[in-house]
Amino acid sequence: MEMALMGASMLERSWEEMLDSAKRHDIRLIEACAGGHIPKVHYDPIRLASDPVALEAFQRSVEDRGQEICSFSCHGNPLHPNPAIARSAHQDFVATCQIAGHLGVRNICMLAGTPGGGPKDETPNWIINSAWPMFANAYKWQWEERIIPYWKDAAKIADQYEVKLCIEPHTGDAVYNTQTFLRLREAVGPTIGMNFDPSHLWWQGIDPIVLVETAGKAIYSVHVKDVLVDERLLERDGIASSAAYDDWNSRPWKYCTIGYGHSELFWRDLIIALRRVGYDGPLSIECEEPYLTIDDSLAKSVQLLKNVMPISPPPTANWMVGYQLDDYDRRLSGNAKQ
Secondary structure (H helix, E strand, C coil): CEEEEEHHHHCCCCHHHHHHHHHHCCCCEEEEECECCECCCCCCHHHHHHCHHHHHHHHHHHHCCCCEEEEEECCCCCCCCCHHHHHHHHHHHHHHHHHHHHHCCCEEEECCCCCCCCCCCCCCCCCCCCCCHHHHHHHHHHHHHHHHHHHHHHHHHHHHCCCEEEECCCCCCCCCCHHHHHHHHHHHCCCEEEEECCHHHHCCCCCHHHHHHHHHHHEEEEEECEEEECHHHHHHHCCCCCCCCCCHHHCCEEEECCCCCCCHHHHHHHHHHHHHCCCCCEEEECCCCCCCCHHHHHHHHHHHHHHHCCCCCCCCCCCCCCCCHHHHHHHHHCCCCC
């Protein structure tokens, strides 16, 4: 495993300034982010896909610093009922596949998106299917007519460029928990994997370790971000608070720097859980923190990850492998050869 920086953490800085900030913290891997919901501050995937000179300069800016792009992020809503919004998100996605394929980057982190509740809807409709029986038909339409058909076609595009689509379970999106992720993956196939981010799971009541154990090798990429839960507000308002996104002090949960919501012990347990299912890829630091500066958040995240990340690859065997059991039995009986 190796630390990475999710570039969207520093959209107030230029692409080069973001790379330099990562380098100051000895971060070699970069998750490049633009398109969809993410403002095209650091780069425009459509421009890079159509301009070889610009793409070469983009690549050189990373390589000259001794860094490497480990993944791209293009978080949008290609299922949006507004055709212009959906088309724009899809175009960004296709362009991102093209530049990833050209640069040999194998993972694209994405959101599944949210369609309307029917063919005449004009706004996205996040349906919790278990809430009311009357939602069943709309929910069925969403999955069978919009979600699965789109992602089957998207997977074909990804396959052309030999990239994997790392869908991040995220509230407000069609894929937000274990069940919905597994449903999409089963319908589409292994081109769809998971971008695992525990911060979106805790406040739903999902145990991130259990999700890791369930998803297993379907986890293709990992974001590291924490959540601070205010138990008093949770007990008062529940997880589905109506507070505004940026009304941090009124929400029962808020994103935070790793270690500021859950202890270092959890992050140790998570590293081992990921290792047990075979994950050995980047741990992409995402700074989304209301009470610390970006620089403080990044420094604290790096410090904690250095404490919990293994230095060496997984061991190939435990200490007993290769030890002759018959010799072991003789030693126990006191008859072993000296």
